[in-house]
Amino acid sequence: MNVYEKIKQAIVTGLYKPGHRLTEESLTKDWEVSRTPIREALKQLEFDGLITPLKRGFSVRVFSKEDVRQVYDLRAMLESYAAGQASIHRTNGHLEKMKQANDSYEMALEKQGQEHVERIDAIVKANHVFHDAVFEASRNDHVRELISKVVVLPLIFRSFYWFDEKNLFYSLQNHHTILRAVESGDVERAKAAMTEHIFRGRDYVLHYYEGGGTDD
Amino acid sequence: MNVYEKIKQAIVTGLYKPGHRLTEESLTKDWEVSRTPIREALKQLEFDGLITPLKRGFSVRVFSKEDVRQVYDLRAMLESYAAGQASIHRTNGHLEKMKQANDSYEMALEKQGQEHVERIDAIVKANHVFHDAVFEASRNDHVRELISKVVVLPLIFRSFYWFDEKNLFYSLQNHHTILRAVESGDVERAKAAMTEHIFRGRDYVLHYYEGGGTDD
DNA sequence: TGGTGGTTTATTGTATACAATAACGGATGT
Protein backbone atom coordinates (compact mmCIF):
# COMPACT_ATOMS: atom_id res chain seq x y z
CA MET A 1 0.00 0.00 0.00
CA ASN A 2 1.48 3.36 -1.03
CA VAL A 3 1.23 6.61 0.92
CA TYR A 4 -1.78 7.88 -1.04
CA GLU A 5 -3.74 4.76 -0.19
CA LYS A 6 -2.67 4.91 3.42
CA ILE A 7 -3.80 8.50 3.86
CA LYS A 8 -7.03 7.79 2.00
CA GLN A 9 -7.67 4.88 4.35
CA ALA A 10 -6.95 7.14 7.31
CA ILE A 11 -9.54 9.63 6.10
CA VAL A 12 -12.17 7.05 5.25
CA THR A 13 -11.83 5.24 8.57
CA GLY A 14 -11.96 8.53 10.44
CA LEU A 15 -8.40 8.49 11.75
CA TYR A 16 -8.13 11.92 10.18
CA LYS A 17 -11.41 13.53 11.13
CA PRO A 18 -13.39 15.92 8.91
CA GLY A 19 -11.97 19.43 9.18
CA HIS A 20 -8.58 18.19 10.35
CA ARG A 21 -5.74 20.18 8.85
CA LEU A 22 -3.08 18.43 6.80
CA THR A 23 0.26 19.99 5.90
CA GLU A 24 3.05 18.35 3.94
CA GLU A 25 5.34 18.66 6.92
CA SER A 26 3.01 16.98 9.40
CA LEU A 27 2.28 14.15 6.98
CA THR A 28 5.97 13.40 6.47
CA LYS A 29 6.13 12.78 10.21
CA ASP A 30 2.96 10.71 10.34
CA TRP A 31 3.98 8.41 7.51
CA GLU A 32 7.77 8.66 7.56
CA VAL A 33 8.31 9.48 3.92
CA SER A 34 9.65 12.63 2.34
CA ARG A 35 7.52 15.48 1.05
CA THR A 36 7.70 14.37 -2.56
CA PRO A 37 5.34 11.38 -2.33
CA ILE A 38 3.21 13.29 0.18
CA ARG A 39 2.65 16.08 -2.32
CA GLU A 40 1.63 13.59 -4.94
CA ALA A 41 -0.81 11.96 -2.55
CA LEU A 42 -2.34 15.31 -1.59
CA LYS A 43 -2.85 16.17 -5.23
CA GLN A 44 -4.63 12.88 -5.80
CA LEU A 45 -6.78 13.27 -2.71
CA GLU A 46 -7.78 16.71 -3.88
CA PHE A 47 -8.88 15.23 -7.20
CA ASP A 48 -10.87 12.65 -5.30
CA GLY A 49 -12.56 15.44 -3.40
CA LEU A 50 -11.55 13.99 -0.06
CA ILE A 51 -9.62 17.09 0.98
CA THR A 52 -10.13 20.79 0.25
CA PRO A 53 -7.37 23.34 -0.17
CA LEU A 54 -6.80 25.92 2.57
CA LYS A 55 -4.83 29.17 2.33
CA ARG A 56 -1.92 26.97 3.35
CA GLY A 57 -2.27 23.20 3.31
CA PHE A 58 -5.50 21.19 3.14
CA SER A 59 -8.28 20.09 5.42
CA VAL A 60 -10.17 16.83 5.44
CA ARG A 61 -13.42 17.52 3.67
CA VAL A 62 -16.61 17.86 5.62
CA PHE A 63 -19.60 16.41 3.82
CA SER A 64 -23.00 17.83 4.62
CA LYS A 65 -26.35 16.20 4.01
CA GLU A 66 -26.75 18.52 1.07
CA ASP A 67 -23.51 17.18 -0.37
CA VAL A 68 -24.85 13.67 -0.05
CA ARG A 69 -28.00 14.64 -1.93
CA GLN A 70 -26.14 16.39 -4.70
CA VAL A 71 -23.62 13.64 -5.21
CA TYR A 72 -26.24 10.92 -5.27
CA ASP A 73 -28.27 12.92 -7.77
CA LEU A 74 -25.32 12.89 -10.11
CA ARG A 75 -24.52 9.29 -9.43
CA ALA A 76 -28.10 8.27 -10.17
CA MET A 77 -27.96 10.15 -13.45
CA LEU A 78 -24.65 8.67 -14.57
CA GLU A 79 -25.37 5.12 -13.51
CA SER A 80 -28.85 5.07 -14.96
CA TYR A 81 -27.45 6.39 -18.22
CA ALA A 82 -24.93 3.56 -18.15
CA ALA A 83 -27.68 1.02 -17.46
CA GLY A 84 -29.71 2.38 -20.36
CA GLN A 85 -26.80 2.21 -22.75
CA ALA A 86 -25.90 -1.23 -21.43
CA SER A 87 -29.36 -2.44 -22.43
CA ILE A 88 -28.48 -1.51 -26.00
CA HIS A 89 -24.86 -2.56 -26.25
CA ARG A 90 -24.55 -5.50 -23.86
CA THR A 91 -22.96 -8.76 -25.02
CA ASN A 92 -23.22 -12.25 -23.54
CA GLY A 93 -19.89 -11.62 -21.86
CA HIS A 94 -21.24 -8.59 -20.03
CA LEU A 95 -24.37 -10.41 -18.95
CA GLU A 96 -22.26 -13.31 -17.73
CA LYS A 97 -20.11 -10.98 -15.63
CA MET A 98 -23.19 -9.39 -14.10
CA LYS A 99 -24.68 -12.78 -13.30
CA GLN A 100 -21.49 -14.00 -11.68
CA ALA A 101 -21.25 -10.84 -9.61
CA ASN A 102 -24.75 -11.41 -8.33
CA ASP A 103 -23.99 -15.05 -7.58
CA SER A 104 -20.96 -14.01 -5.55
CA TYR A 105 -23.07 -11.44 -3.77
CA GLU A 106 -25.71 -14.02 -2.92
CA MET A 107 -23.17 -16.58 -1.75
CA ALA A 108 -21.50 -14.07 0.56
CA LEU A 109 -24.88 -12.97 1.84
CA GLU A 110 -25.81 -16.51 2.86
CA LYS A 111 -22.59 -17.21 4.73
CA GLN A 112 -23.85 -16.09 8.10
CA GLY A 113 -21.28 -18.07 10.04
CA GLN A 114 -18.25 -16.51 8.43
CA GLU A 115 -16.02 -13.82 9.85
CA HIS A 116 -18.06 -10.63 9.70
CA VAL A 117 -15.57 -8.29 8.02
CA GLU A 118 -14.59 -10.80 5.37
CA ARG A 119 -18.23 -11.36 4.50
CA ILE A 120 -18.85 -7.64 4.09
CA ASP A 121 -15.72 -7.31 1.99
CA ALA A 122 -16.92 -10.05 -0.32
CA ILE A 123 -20.29 -8.35 -0.70
CA VAL A 124 -18.74 -4.95 -1.35
CA LYS A 125 -16.47 -6.48 -3.96
CA ALA A 126 -19.32 -8.30 -5.72
CA ASN A 127 -21.32 -5.09 -5.72
CA HIS A 128 -18.42 -3.29 -7.33
CA VAL A 129 -18.02 -5.95 -10.01
CA PHE A 130 -21.70 -5.72 -10.88
CA HIS A 131 -21.71 -1.96 -11.30
CA ASP A 132 -18.45 -2.14 -13.18
CA ALA A 133 -19.93 -4.66 -15.59
CA VAL A 134 -22.77 -2.25 -16.30
CA PHE A 135 -20.25 0.47 -17.15
CA GLU A 136 -18.35 -1.86 -19.43
CA ALA A 137 -21.54 -2.87 -21.19
CA SER A 138 -22.53 0.77 -21.65
CA ARG A 139 -19.73 1.17 -24.18
CA ASN A 140 -18.89 4.64 -22.90
CA ASP A 141 -15.40 4.63 -21.43
CA HIS A 142 -15.70 8.19 -20.27
CA VAL A 143 -18.61 7.56 -17.95
CA ARG A 144 -16.40 5.26 -15.90
CA GLU A 145 -13.77 7.92 -15.40
CA LEU A 146 -16.45 10.39 -14.46
CA ILE A 147 -18.21 8.18 -11.96
CA SER A 148 -15.01 7.52 -10.06
CA LYS A 149 -15.12 11.05 -8.77
CA VAL A 150 -18.63 10.70 -7.46
CA VAL A 151 -18.13 7.32 -5.93
CA VAL A 152 -15.65 8.44 -3.29
CA LEU A 153 -18.31 9.88 -1.04
CA PRO A 154 -20.32 6.68 -0.52
CA LEU A 155 -17.01 5.14 0.47
CA ILE A 156 -16.91 7.31 3.54
CA PHE A 157 -20.31 6.17 4.65
CA ARG A 158 -19.79 2.54 3.88
CA SER A 159 -19.31 1.73 7.52
CA PHE A 160 -23.01 1.81 8.28
CA TYR A 161 -24.35 1.35 4.79
CA TRP A 162 -23.10 -2.20 4.56
CA PHE A 163 -24.15 -3.40 7.96
CA ASP A 164 -27.86 -3.80 7.58
CA GLU A 165 -29.07 -7.22 6.49
CA LYS A 166 -32.37 -6.07 5.05
CA ASN A 167 -30.60 -3.39 3.03
CA LEU A 168 -28.11 -5.90 1.65
CA PHE A 169 -30.93 -8.20 0.62
CA TYR A 170 -32.89 -5.43 -1.11
CA SER A 171 -29.80 -4.36 -3.03
CA LEU A 172 -29.43 -7.85 -4.43
CA GLN A 173 -33.06 -7.79 -5.56
CA ASN A 174 -32.36 -4.48 -7.31
CA HIS A 175 -29.39 -6.03 -9.05
CA HIS A 176 -31.54 -8.87 -10.32
CA THR A 177 -34.13 -6.44 -11.65
CA ILE A 178 -31.46 -4.40 -13.40
CA LEU A 179 -29.91 -7.49 -14.90
CA ARG A 180 -33.24 -8.71 -16.28
CA ALA A 181 -33.94 -5.33 -17.85
CA VAL A 182 -30.48 -5.08 -19.39
CA GLU A 183 -30.72 -8.66 -20.65
CA SER A 184 -34.07 -8.11 -22.35
CA GLY A 185 -32.94 -4.78 -23.80
CA ASP A 186 -35.55 -2.79 -21.91
CA VAL A 187 -33.78 0.57 -21.80
CA GLU A 188 -36.30 2.53 -19.80
CA ARG A 189 -36.79 -0.22 -17.26
CA ALA A 190 -33.05 -0.56 -16.78
CA LYS A 191 -32.69 3.16 -16.20
CA ALA A 192 -35.58 3.27 -13.78
CA ALA A 193 -34.36 0.28 -11.83
CA MET A 194 -30.85 1.70 -11.54
CA THR A 195 -32.13 5.11 -10.50
CA GLU A 196 -34.26 3.46 -7.86
CA HIS A 197 -31.30 1.40 -6.67
CA ILE A 198 -29.06 4.43 -6.24
CA PHE A 199 -31.72 6.53 -4.55
CA ARG A 200 -32.42 3.75 -2.09
CA GLY A 201 -28.76 3.90 -1.17
CA ARG A 202 -28.96 7.66 -0.84
CA ASP A 203 -31.96 7.55 1.47
CA TYR A 204 -30.31 4.94 3.60
CA VAL A 205 -27.23 7.08 4.04
CA LEU A 206 -29.26 10.22 4.69
CA HIS A 207 -31.34 8.46 7.29
CA TYR A 208 -28.38 7.33 9.34
CA TYR A 209 -26.14 10.30 8.78
CA GLU A 210 -26.50 13.17 11.18
CA GLY A 211 -23.60 15.24 9.93
CA GLY A 212 -22.78 18.61 8.44
CA GLY A 213 -24.41 20.55 11.24
CA THR A 214 -25.65 23.59 9.38
CA ASP A 215 -27.80 21.67 6.93
CA ASP A 216 -31.44 20.78 7.39
CA MET B 1 1.41 31.26 -16.85
CA ASN B 2 2.78 28.22 -15.02
CA VAL B 3 4.25 25.12 -16.62
CA TYR B 4 1.01 23.16 -16.47
CA GLU B 5 -0.79 25.86 -18.40
CA LYS B 6 2.03 26.14 -20.90
CA ILE B 7 2.04 22.43 -21.65
CA LYS B 8 -1.74 22.37 -21.82
CA GLN B 9 -1.61 25.22 -24.31
CA ALA B 10 1.00 23.34 -26.32
CA ILE B 11 -1.28 20.31 -26.50
CA VAL B 12 -4.42 22.26 -27.32
CA THR B 13 -2.74 24.27 -30.06
CA GLY B 14 -1.20 21.16 -31.52
CA LEU B 15 2.42 21.98 -30.76
CA TYR B 16 2.50 18.60 -29.08
CA LYS B 17 0.62 16.40 -31.53
CA PRO B 18 -1.70 13.56 -30.55
CA GLY B 19 0.32 10.43 -29.86
CA HIS B 20 3.50 12.38 -29.14
CA ARG B 21 5.45 10.92 -26.25
CA LEU B 22 6.20 13.05 -23.21
CA THR B 23 8.79 12.15 -20.59
CA GLU B 24 9.72 14.18 -17.55
CA GLU B 25 13.25 14.52 -18.84
CA SER B 26 12.29 15.85 -22.27
CA LEU B 27 9.84 18.31 -20.76
CA THR B 28 12.47 19.77 -18.44
CA LYS B 29 14.46 20.62 -21.55
CA ASP B 30 11.48 22.02 -23.46
CA TRP B 31 10.38 24.31 -20.63
CA GLU B 32 13.57 24.83 -18.68
CA VAL B 33 12.27 23.93 -15.28
CA SER B 34 13.18 21.02 -13.05
CA ARG B 35 11.32 17.73 -12.91
CA THR B 36 9.33 18.64 -9.81
CA PRO B 37 6.90 21.09 -11.42
CA ILE B 38 6.84 18.93 -14.56
CA ARG B 39 5.63 15.94 -12.59
CA GLU B 40 2.90 18.01 -11.04
CA ALA B 41 1.82 19.27 -14.44
CA LEU B 42 1.73 15.75 -15.85
CA LYS B 43 -0.44 14.58 -13.00
CA GLN B 44 -2.86 17.41 -13.67
CA LEU B 45 -2.91 16.77 -17.40
CA GLU B 46 -3.60 13.12 -16.80
CA PHE B 47 -6.54 14.08 -14.63
CA ASP B 48 -7.78 16.39 -17.37
CA GLY B 49 -7.62 13.47 -19.74
CA LEU B 50 -5.30 15.27 -22.12
CA ILE B 51 -2.54 12.68 -21.80
CA THR B 52 -2.59 8.93 -21.24
CA PRO B 53 -0.01 6.96 -19.27
CA LEU B 54 2.43 4.72 -21.14
CA LYS B 55 4.58 1.95 -19.69
CA ARG B 56 7.08 4.74 -19.18
CA GLY B 57 6.00 8.37 -19.55
CA PHE B 58 2.85 9.63 -21.22
CA SER B 59 1.52 10.29 -24.68
CA VAL B 60 -0.68 13.10 -25.86
CA ARG B 61 -4.16 11.68 -26.06
CA VAL B 62 -5.71 10.80 -29.38
CA PHE B 63 -9.42 11.52 -29.51
CA SER B 64 -11.51 9.48 -31.89
CA LYS B 65 -14.92 10.39 -33.24
CA GLU B 66 -16.36 7.85 -30.84
CA ASP B 67 -14.70 9.72 -27.97
CA VAL B 68 -16.34 12.91 -29.15
CA ARG B 69 -19.74 11.24 -29.17
CA GLN B 70 -19.32 9.71 -25.74
CA VAL B 71 -18.06 12.88 -24.14
CA TYR B 72 -20.79 15.02 -25.62
CA ASP B 73 -23.40 12.51 -24.47
CA LEU B 74 -22.20 13.00 -20.93
CA ARG B 75 -21.90 16.72 -21.29
CA ALA B 76 -25.45 16.96 -22.61
CA MET B 77 -26.69 14.96 -19.66
CA LEU B 78 -24.85 17.01 -17.04
CA GLU B 79 -25.58 20.39 -18.53
CA SER B 80 -29.26 19.67 -19.14
CA TYR B 81 -29.53 18.46 -15.57
CA ALA B 82 -27.98 21.73 -14.45
CA ALA B 83 -30.40 23.70 -16.62
CA GLY B 84 -33.34 21.82 -15.17
CA GLN B 85 -32.23 22.43 -11.61
CA ALA B 86 -31.48 26.04 -12.45
CA SER B 87 -35.11 26.47 -13.51
CA ILE B 88 -36.08 25.54 -9.97
CA HIS B 89 -33.42 27.27 -7.89
CA ARG B 90 -32.49 30.34 -9.93
CA THR B 91 -32.47 33.77 -8.31
CA ASN B 92 -32.58 37.20 -9.90
CA GLY B 93 -28.83 37.35 -9.52
CA HIS B 94 -28.39 34.25 -11.61
CA LEU B 95 -30.77 35.47 -14.28
CA GLU B 96 -28.95 38.78 -14.38
CA LYS B 97 -25.61 37.07 -14.88
CA MET B 98 -27.02 34.98 -17.72
CA LYS B 99 -28.51 38.04 -19.38
CA GLN B 100 -25.28 39.98 -19.13
CA ALA B 101 -23.35 37.06 -20.57
CA ASN B 102 -25.68 36.99 -23.55
CA ASP B 103 -25.38 40.74 -23.99
CA SER B 104 -21.60 40.45 -24.03
CA TYR B 105 -21.89 37.62 -26.52
CA GLU B 106 -24.13 39.66 -28.80
CA MET B 107 -21.93 42.75 -28.59
CA ALA B 108 -18.83 40.77 -29.50
CA LEU B 109 -20.71 39.08 -32.31
CA GLU B 110 -21.64 42.40 -33.87
CA LYS B 111 -18.14 43.84 -33.79
CA GLN B 112 -17.17 42.69 -37.24
CA GLY B 113 -14.42 45.24 -37.66
CA GLN B 114 -12.46 44.28 -34.59
CA GLU B 115 -9.35 42.16 -34.46
CA HIS B 116 -10.47 38.62 -35.23
CA VAL B 117 -8.82 36.74 -32.35
CA GLU B 118 -9.93 39.26 -29.75
CA ARG B 119 -13.49 39.03 -30.97
CA ILE B 120 -13.48 35.23 -30.73
CA ASP B 121 -11.93 35.42 -27.28
CA ALA B 122 -14.72 37.72 -26.10
CA ILE B 123 -17.35 35.34 -27.47
CA VAL B 124 -15.71 32.30 -25.90
CA LYS B 125 -15.53 34.09 -22.58
CA ALA B 126 -19.18 35.19 -22.71
CA ASN B 127 -20.18 31.65 -23.57
CA HIS B 128 -18.28 30.38 -20.57
CA VAL B 129 -19.89 32.90 -18.25
CA PHE B 130 -23.35 31.89 -19.45
CA HIS B 131 -22.81 28.18 -18.86
CA ASP B 132 -21.16 28.91 -15.55
CA ALA B 133 -24.16 30.93 -14.44
CA VAL B 134 -26.39 27.96 -15.21
CA PHE B 135 -24.22 25.75 -13.01
CA GLU B 136 -24.32 28.28 -10.22
CA ALA B 137 -28.06 28.52 -10.45
CA SER B 138 -28.42 24.74 -10.38
CA ARG B 139 -27.34 24.75 -6.73
CA ASN B 140 -25.30 21.62 -7.17
CA ASP B 141 -21.65 22.41 -6.58
CA HIS B 142 -20.57 18.92 -7.52
CA VAL B 143 -21.87 19.09 -11.05
CA ARG B 144 -19.42 21.90 -11.77
CA GLU B 145 -16.45 19.86 -10.64
CA LEU B 146 -17.68 16.97 -12.71
CA ILE B 147 -18.24 18.92 -15.89
CA SER B 148 -14.74 20.33 -15.84
CA LYS B 149 -13.47 16.89 -16.78
CA VAL B 150 -15.73 16.65 -19.77
CA VAL B 151 -15.17 20.15 -21.01
CA VAL B 152 -11.51 19.69 -21.86
CA LEU B 153 -12.22 17.90 -25.09
CA PRO B 154 -14.26 20.65 -26.76
CA LEU B 155 -11.30 22.86 -25.92
CA ILE B 156 -9.15 20.94 -28.33
CA PHE B 157 -11.58 21.44 -31.14
CA ARG B 158 -12.31 25.05 -30.43
CA SER B 159 -10.12 26.14 -33.27
CA PHE B 160 -12.72 25.35 -35.87
CA TYR B 161 -15.79 25.35 -33.67
CA TRP B 162 -15.62 29.05 -33.02
CA PHE B 163 -14.93 30.21 -36.52
CA ASP B 164 -18.27 29.83 -38.19
CA GLU B 165 -20.54 32.87 -38.12
CA LYS B 166 -23.80 30.98 -38.57
CA ASN B 167 -22.84 28.63 -35.77
CA LEU B 168 -22.05 31.51 -33.44
CA PHE B 169 -25.38 33.12 -34.20
CA TYR B 170 -27.35 29.90 -33.61
CA SER B 171 -25.60 29.38 -30.31
CA LEU B 172 -26.74 32.78 -29.11
CA GLN B 173 -30.32 31.94 -30.08
CA ASN B 174 -30.00 28.74 -28.02
CA HIS B 175 -28.77 30.75 -25.07
CA HIS B 176 -31.80 33.01 -25.30
CA THR B 177 -34.15 30.05 -25.40
CA ILE B 178 -32.47 28.47 -22.39
CA LEU B 179 -32.60 31.74 -20.47
CA ARG B 180 -36.33 32.17 -21.14
CA ALA B 181 -37.05 28.62 -19.97
CA VAL B 182 -34.95 29.00 -16.82
CA GLU B 183 -36.54 32.36 -16.09
CA SER B 184 -40.08 31.05 -16.38
CA GLY B 185 -39.24 27.95 -14.36
CA ASP B 186 -40.00 25.60 -17.22
CA VAL B 187 -37.81 22.65 -16.19
CA GLU B 188 -38.44 20.35 -19.11
CA ARG B 189 -38.05 23.08 -21.68
CA ALA B 190 -34.79 24.21 -20.13
CA LYS B 191 -33.43 20.67 -20.20
CA ALA B 192 -34.53 20.13 -23.79
CA ALA B 193 -33.08 23.42 -24.97
CA MET B 194 -29.76 22.76 -23.27
CA THR B 195 -29.58 19.22 -24.63
CA GLU B 196 -30.27 20.55 -28.09
CA HIS B 197 -27.62 23.23 -27.65
CA ILE B 198 -24.92 20.75 -26.66
CA PHE B 199 -25.80 18.26 -29.38
CA ARG B 200 -25.64 20.97 -31.99
CA GLY B 201 -22.10 21.62 -30.82
CA ARG B 202 -21.34 17.92 -31.00
CA ASP B 203 -22.62 17.56 -34.55
CA TYR B 204 -20.66 20.57 -35.63
CA VAL B 205 -17.45 19.13 -34.23
CA LEU B 206 -18.15 15.68 -35.70
CA HIS B 207 -18.83 17.16 -39.10
CA TYR B 208 -15.51 18.95 -39.32
CA TYR B 209 -13.37 16.46 -37.47
CA GLU B 210 -11.82 13.75 -39.55
CA GLY B 211 -9.71 12.18 -36.84
CA GLY B 212 -9.19 8.95 -34.97
CA GLY B 213 -8.67 6.90 -38.09
CA THR B 214 -10.10 3.56 -37.03
CA ASP B 215 -13.54 4.90 -36.20
CA ASP B 216 -16.48 5.08 -38.54
C1' DT C 1 -7.79 51.65 20.83
C1' DG C 2 -6.81 50.45 16.47
C1' DG C 3 -4.43 50.25 12.39
C1' DT C 4 0.10 50.25 9.73
C1' DG C 5 4.59 48.57 8.77
C1' DG C 6 8.11 45.53 9.32
C1' DT C 7 10.19 41.24 11.22
C1' DT C 8 9.79 36.51 12.16
C1' DT C 9 8.05 32.01 11.21
C1' DA C 10 5.47 28.40 8.96
C1' DT C 11 4.71 26.34 4.68
C1' DT C 12 4.97 25.53 0.02
C1' DG C 13 7.80 25.81 -4.55
C1' DT C 14 11.86 24.34 -7.06
C1' DA C 15 16.25 22.17 -8.11
C1' DT C 16 19.07 18.38 -7.81
C1' DA C 17 21.41 14.17 -6.39
C1' DC C 18 20.95 9.53 -5.78
C1' DA C 19 18.22 5.05 -5.56
C1' DA C 20 15.11 1.87 -7.64
C1' DT C 21 13.22 -0.18 -11.51
C1' DA C 22 11.58 -1.30 -15.84
C1' DA C 23 12.67 -1.45 -20.85
C1' DC C 24 16.10 -2.54 -24.32
C1' DG C 25 19.52 -5.03 -26.68
C1' DG C 26 23.00 -8.16 -27.36
C1' DA C 27 25.44 -12.46 -26.38
C1' DT C 28 24.97 -17.27 -25.67
C1' DG C 29 23.29 -21.74 -25.98
C1' DT C 30 20.17 -24.97 -28.13
Next chain:
DNA sequence: ACATCCGTTATTGTATACAATAAACCACCA
Protein backbone atom coordinates in the same frame (compact mmCIF):
# COMPACT_ATOMS: atom_id res chain seq x y z
C1' DA D 1 16.36 -19.21 -35.97
C1' DC D 2 14.80 -18.32 -31.57
C1' DA D 3 14.27 -18.03 -26.83
C1' DT D 4 16.47 -16.68 -22.46
C1' DC D 5 19.52 -14.64 -19.47
C1' DC D 6 22.21 -10.74 -18.13
C1' DG D 7 24.22 -6.25 -18.38
C1' DT D 8 23.29 -1.58 -19.90
C1' DT D 9 20.53 2.37 -20.23
C1' DA D 10 16.49 5.25 -19.97
C1' DT D 11 13.15 6.78 -16.85
C1' DT D 12 10.74 7.32 -12.80
C1' DG D 13 10.70 7.37 -7.44
C1' DT D 14 12.42 9.49 -3.23
C1' DA D 15 15.04 12.40 -0.17
C1' DT D 16 16.74 16.70 0.86
C1' DA D 17 18.58 21.38 0.63
C1' DC D 18 17.58 25.86 -0.40
C1' DA D 19 14.53 29.70 -2.31
C1' DA D 20 10.21 32.04 -2.40
C1' DT D 21 6.16 33.42 -0.28
C1' DA D 22 2.38 34.11 2.50
C1' DA D 23 0.69 34.17 7.29
C1' DA D 24 1.27 35.52 12.05
C1' DC D 25 3.02 38.38 15.39
C1' DC D 26 4.42 42.46 17.44
C1' DA D 27 5.99 47.01 18.08
C1' DC D 28 5.09 51.59 17.09
C1' DC D 29 2.46 55.61 16.32
C1' DA D 30 -1.89 58.21 15.61
